[in-house]
Amino acid sequence: MNNGERFDEASGLPLPELRKLNDVSWYQHARDYIEMKWPAAPAKTRTGLAEAMASATPALVSTRRGMPDARQLRRGLYSWAFNLKRWTEDPHADVQRTLEWVERNTVPMSALDDPLLLRKVLTAFAARLDGKTVAASVFRPKRAIFHNALEFAVEARRLDVNPLPQVQWSLPKPVEQVDSGSVVNPRQARQLLDAVGEQGDRGKHLRAFFGCLLYHAGLRPDEAVWLRRENCELPLEGWGALHLDGSRPGVGSSWTDSGAAHDQRGLKWRPEKEVRHVPIPPVLVTMLREHLETYGTAPDGRLFRTARGGLVQESGYGEVWARARMAAFGPAPQPHRPGARPYDLRHACVSMWLNSGVAPVEAARRGSHGGRAAEGLREVSGRRHSHGERPDR
Incomplete structure (x- = not known):
C-alpha cells in the first residue's frame, strides 16, 4: 500500500x-x-x-x-x-x-x-x-x-x-530497389500469353487463367482458381464482366479445418458474402468463351482445373509460368525478366487501369485493394497527373 x-x-x-x-x-x-x-x-x-x-x-x-x-x-x-x-x-x-x-x-x-x-x-x-x-x-x-x-x-x-x-523503430531501407521493368507492358503481356499457350496441353488450358490475372481483370490467383461459369458475363460482342464471390487460397492441408489443401474464403478485404464486379474487355471475353467451348467446366462450374478435375495448384501454374517466361524472354538474368510471379501480373493490370484514366478509387475497388494499397494508388495517380502525363486510352 x-x-x-x-x-x-x-x-x-x-x-x-x-x-x-x-x-x-x-x-x-x-x-x-x-x-x-x-x-x-x-x-x-x-x-x-x-x-x-x-x-x-x-x-x-x-x-x-x-x-x-x-x-x-x-x-x-x-x-x-x-x-x-x-x-x-x-x-x-x-x-x-x-x-x-x-x-x-x-x-x-x-x-x-x-x-x-x-x-x-x-x-x-x-x-x-x-x-x-x-x-x-x-x-x-x-x-x-x-x-x-x-x-x-x-x-x-x-x-x-x-x-x-x-520502442522507436524504423525498417532499414533495402539495398535492392524495385525494378520498374519488372512490370510487364502490353507487348510483353501478349508475348507471355502466347508463350503460355505453347507449353503443352496444360499451358493451353491455363492461357485464359493467366489472362484473368494479366492486364484484363486483375484477379488474384486464388480468385481465378475459383472462377466459375456463373461468375462470368460473356456477351457475343463488346465488354463483359466478372462477378467474383470467393477465393480458394492454397495453404496446405495442415492449416485448414477441412484438411483440404485450399481454404474456402470470401474475397480479400471484403465482407464474407460480398460480390466484386469487374468489367472485362472484349479480348478477355473472347478468350473465356473460347476456353469454355474447348474445355467446358468442372462439375461445380469451375473454368480451370487439373487433369483430374481438382483445384489448380500453385506449383502447377507456377511451373507453366516459369517456362513461358523463359520462352518469351530467353535466358536473361532472372531479375531482368518481367513478371517474376503470377501475382505480379495484378500490378501490370492496375497500372493499365490508371494509365487509361480509371480513377484510383475505382481501380482499388476493381482490384479489391486494402486501405494502404488504395492510398498508394491515389499517390501514384497524383504524381502521374502532376507531371502532366497523358493517359493512354
Missing part, C-alpha cells in the same frame, strides 16, 4: 507479486496466443501467425548454448510448435529435441519489459534467413501480430502494459 501498488481483487495479492507467481515463458505464452487465435482465423492467417511467432521466438532466448541452427528452429516452430493441428501428433526426434530446447531456454514474459530485448525481436523480423532485409510488406504484419500477442499478455495479466510502442 505504501508503494502505491494495485492489488488483485480475487487473490488479495499485489499485482507484481501475482504476476511473478503466474509468470510463464514466452514459448508457453506464444502457444497460448496461437490457441486463442486459431478457431476464428482463416488458414492463411494461421500461417501468418505461425510465421510471426517462429520469427520472434529465437530472439527471446536466455542463452544460445546448444541452440539448433536457424533452419531447424524454423521447421520445429513453424510446422509444429505454432500449428495447433499438429499438437496431437508425435513430432520427429530431431523436432522434439528442438522444441525441448526452446521450452527450456525462452525468457519469462516478465523479461519483455526490456526495450532492448524487444529490439532484438524487431531486428529478427527485419532479416531474412539469408541475412538480407525483408520488404516492408513482410515486416509490418509480423510486427502487428507481435503487438497483438503482447496485448493478449496484458489481458492475461502477464504484463502490466504493452511495452512495444515504447
